[in-house]
Amino acid sequence: MANIIINGKGYQVEDGITILEACNRLGIDIPTLCHDERLEPYAACRLCVVEIKGKGKLETSCSTKVRDGMEIETHSERVIRARKEILDLLFSNHPNDCLTCEKSGECKLQDYCYEYGIVEGTYIGEKKNYPLDESNPFYTFDPNKCILCGKCVRVCSELQGTNAIGLKDRGFDTKVSTPFDMGLATSKCVSCGNCVAVCPVGALMPKKRERYRAWEVRRVKTTCSYCGVGCQMYLLVKGDKVVGVEPAKGRPNNGLLCVKGRFGYNFINHPDRLKTPLIKRNGKFEEATWEEAYDLIVSKINEIKGKYGPDAFAGLTSARCTNEENYLFQKMFRALIGTNNVDHCARL
């Protein structure tokens, strides 16, 4: 354990953790744009700087480990001045369009500008002016809003393992890019959207089918229905319509999703979606109640079983069902119908 002093108050924290981790655990809020506890420390945004007694320079708390006897100031005048300067520089090279920006309301740059009182970018000079990359069908990349925190690049490489994007060029010209700057459509991108989920600003945004502001939606936590992994995610609901999906932290997916879970939600509101069982009557499918459907299944099973025996049946179940549902399915086939002809699409 290390004994440290933060803002004049003594604490005992675990050895080997960073100052930022220690502060997070103690409920001391330190701003950061590039930090993600799932990724290696990167210290790109410099917003998490703190003052450490005995050190000449301010240190980034996300990449500095605690030492016994450390005296730290997280909100001293000098620290706040540095953070204001960083935000001013970032916003000076950022489009001023919170009026209609889709990220407005959940943008970290906006949050910190409000908190630190940065009402405008005071540096007048060149601004980034790149074309938008809209080649991916699920999301848009606007390099002009990018603050180069590198989270997208690191998530793609460290967690997703796709390595579709990287940082290109140096200095003012640095840009998140695909190989040879040929655009997302030709890259290795698998459209998982994990870069979109970590982007702190409006640079990576899902292509919306419904227009909504961040503050107009409710978040409803649910389990992804696509496969047996059971990823946790939030459905973004506006009124009574699902308008988007965001990954949830924690088990099993810890903030990651795949293309299906992340972007494949349109079936929910689709007019063709089946909402009741259909029974074919006179060569036409008609809507029926579950009672009618179950009665029909039972009578047909009994009829066929009586005529041809239980081995006339085969059951194939789905990976979209839970383990419990699949267990019950095979139980029904073995115990109720009396056949071992039961299989599963994910067995291969």
Added chain:
Amino acid sequence: MANVTITIDSKKVTVPSGTFIIEAAKEVGIEIPALCYDPNLEVVGACRLCLVEVEGSRKLQTACSTKVWDGMVVHTRSERVVKARKEILQLLLDNHPNDCLTCQKAGECLLQKYAYEYDVKFREHDGDRRPALVDTSSPYILKDDSKCILCGKCVRTCAQVADRQVLTFANRGFNTRIVADIDLSLEESSCVSCNRCVTVCPVGALLDKRLMGKGRPWEFEIKEVKCKVCEYGCDFEVLSRNGKNVAVRAKAPSNGRPLCLKGRLTTEFIYLDEPYTPYKKENGEFKETTWKEALGLDNIIEKLLDKEEISTGVEYNG
């Protein structure tokens, strides 16, 4: 009153004759954008955003001030209407500061809402802009003329209480401004800080100063409470952020309810975890005061302490 049937965006609706189009549209779930319209206030047709196309009329009509007639056919989102609305919003934005980044109203601002809906953005221009006259004299209300869109809602709500009538229009044309009394600061004026004007302002021109910096509108959890000071029972909202009650704000007053500073301060004192200093206006000057004095409880507290000999061991220092 006889009923009339009209068609709005091919939906038929029957309403009493004399109803305004904007209200008839609401009956069938059609929202017509408006900045200056408020069912509790006199109709003025100032913002022009509620323009709709009425078949047979050459010009676009304001839905807030045009009454329905039998057989009327209205189009609320035709190409012509949308074009006019975009133009109005663009003109309003041309004379509005681009600071949604940190504006306290962002998230609840109607100008922002409609700009997003109609996809209108700020543009560069070298024309004049409204001067940034910010009145910071009141500890309760921040008045920023540069953000004002001259909808006049504040003037109308202020005038509804006979002994107030503080806010009014001054000057003409581009120089039109909302002023208090004879262009006095809110501190010097007869303003009683009831915040009626703040509750109706569609933009960030009139803000509750005690809310500034407490958080963004989308971060608050909002609980509605009734004022306990008098029989009117005005509505207030207690705003909490990260589990802490940080601010109280007035809700728009309904008919016959005046709203007052005392009610708001009392509600603050009851609900806020850390109520901040109250101020009292004396001879045209805001002065820091104690809660005892602000809530008019001096005599009561003294009498209570005297009569019941309440002794908590903690000195009450207001």
